[in-house]
Amino acid sequence: MKSLQNKVVVITGAGSGMGRELALLAHSRGAKVAVSDWNPEGLAETVALLKAQGATLHSAVLDVSDRDAMGAYAQTVVDEFGVVNMVINNAGVSMTGDFEEMTYEEFDWIVGVNFNGVVNGTKEFLPHLIASGDGAVVNLSSLFGLISMPGQSAYNATKYAVRGFTEALREEMLVNRHPVTVTCIHPGGIKTGISRNGRKTESQDGATIDKLFEEKLARMPADKAAKIILDAATKGRARQLVGIDAHILHHFAKLTGSRYQDIVAMGSKRVIPAKKATARR
Numbered sequence: 477m478k479s480l481q482n483k484v485v486v487i488t489g490a491g492s493g494m495g496r497e498l499a500l501l502a503h504s505r506g507a508k509v510a511v512s513d514w515n516p517e518g519l520a521e522t523v524a525l526l527k528a529q530g531a532t533l534h535s536a537v538l539d540v541s542d543r544d545a546m547g548a549y550a551q552t553v554v555d556e557f558g559v560v561n562m563v564i565n566n567a568g569v570s571m572t573g574d575f576e577e578m579t580y581e582e583f584d585w586i587v588g589v590n591f592n593g594v595v596n597g598t599k600e601f602l603p604h605l606i607a608s609g610d611g612a613v614v615n616l617s618s619l620f621g622l623i624s625m626p627g628q629s630a631y632n633a634t635k636y637a638v639r640g641f642t643e644a645l646r647e648e649m650l651v652n653r654h655p656v657t658v659t660c661i662h663p664g665g666i667k668t669g670i671s672r673n674g675r676k677t678e679s680q681d682g683a684t685i686d687k688l689f690e691e692k693l694a695r696m697p698a699d700k701a702a703k704i705i706l707d708a709a710t711k712g713r714a715r716q717l718v719g720i721d722a723h724i725l726h727h728f729a730k731l732t733g734s735r736y737q738d739i740v741a742m743g744s745k746r747v748i749p750a751k752k753a754t755a756r757r
Contacts, residue, residue, distance in 0.1 A: 477561070477610055477657065477710050481506035484557045488540050488597055489567030491518025493668030494616075496525070497702035498564055503531040505706070510553045510560075512538035513567070540567045540593030550600035560604040562612040562709065565597040570670050572685055573677025575629040582675060583630050590634035595641065602656070611656035614709045615642040619664045619722040623729045623736065626744050627680075646714055657712030662726070664719030665693040666701045679751040688749060695721065 477483070485502045489495040491513030499511045503526055511526070513519040516537045523535045534556050538549050554560060571578070571586040594615050605611025620628055621635030639660055646658035671689040676682045696719045708716035717723050729736040 477612055477712065479505065480562070480706070480710060483507045483561040483610075484510065484553075484559055485562045485564065486510040486512075486553060486560055486597075486601060487564045487566055488512050488538065488593065490522050491515045492522075493670065494663070494666060494698045494701050494705070495564075495566045496522045497699045498566060498705060499526060499533075500529070501699070501702045501706055502562075503529060503533075507562075508532040508557060510534040510536075510557070512536045512540075512549065514539050540565075540596060541588035543592075543596050546593075546596040547600050550604070553601075554604050559608050560601055561608050561610055562614065563597055563601040563605065564614040564616070564705075564709070565594040566614075566616045567593050568616060568618075568670065570674030571630040571676075572627055572671070572674060573680050574627060577677040577679055578630060582677070585675070586630045586634055587637075590631070591637045591641075594638050598641075598645065605656045606654050609655050611654075612709055612712065613642070613645065613656060613658045614661060614705065615659070616661050616663070617642065619662055619717070619719075619725060621660075622662055622717075622722075622726045623740070626741060627748055643714070657709075659709050659713050660715050661705050661708065662715065662717045662722055663701055663705075664696070664717075664722035664725070665689070666696050666719065667694045667698055681749050681752055684749040688747075693721075695719065 480502055485507045487495055487499050490499045490511035499509050499522060502509050511522055519535060526533050534553055536549055539545055569586055569589045571582055598613055615638050617638040618635040620632050621639040624632045642658060642660040649656045649658055672686045701718050704718050717726060
């Protein structure tokens with residue numbers, strides 16, 4: 477895919493953060509956009525920004541973990557535009573806390589959005605991407621789909637799953653000679669509301685965690701991340717790391733092998749906020 481001019485780009489999780497910036501940038505590059513989000517207020521803000529810029533768009537409130545809803549949404553988008561060229565499965569949530577404290581409901585919730593949402597979006601739109609003759613699947617994994625981190629067991633699980641799924645899918649497209657590129661994106665700390673809007677286990681000090689993420693860890697503006705992602709997607713790259721932190725930590729883990737886990741465990745004690753003293757044991 478040489479450009480987005482007159483292409484139809486579908487973006488989930490477009491109500492804020494990288495999803496919103498991806499939609500605005502795709503439009504600026506000549507694309508028609510289909511945007512969705514589970515949050516109607518955030519989605520309405522994105523739609524207003526797109527309309528103010530004269531975008532051709534379709535919007536829908538959507539829970540990506542709902543397979544039937546995703547199927548109906550995909551058909552609606554195809555009915556409106558006649559074709560879909562790129563799907564960016566961007567919707568994602570966070571779940572912070574030790575696995576031993578986590579409930580099954582909390583674990584299932586993040587798996588439903590972060591992994592099943594990617595699977596649903598890919599499955600429902602893939603036939604249309606193939607039919608377009610010039611398609612692209614772009615799946616959002618994470619730096620935490622390359623290295624693991626204490627307190628992020630559920631998030632790590634989903635992002636490693638997205639990585640494995642996406643890489644295998646790319647191989648299948650090549651083997652079957654389908655005209656669809658597949659790109660796995662691994663962002664580091666991006667300035668979004670993912671921590672603030674995410675969930676934490678009972679013992680976690682949510683306010684302190686959010687402050688740490690937003691003031692210390694989230695270094696890259698969302699619009700800059702969106703540019704890197706769309707550039708990689710249009711070029712059909714297999715993998716794209718986003719942010720200097722993603723590059724540094726990825727290479728650190730490669731150099732140290734599995735020993736990186738011991739180093740991270742020791743170092744995290746000085747960074748991760750202490751648990752609440754009143755937490756139930």
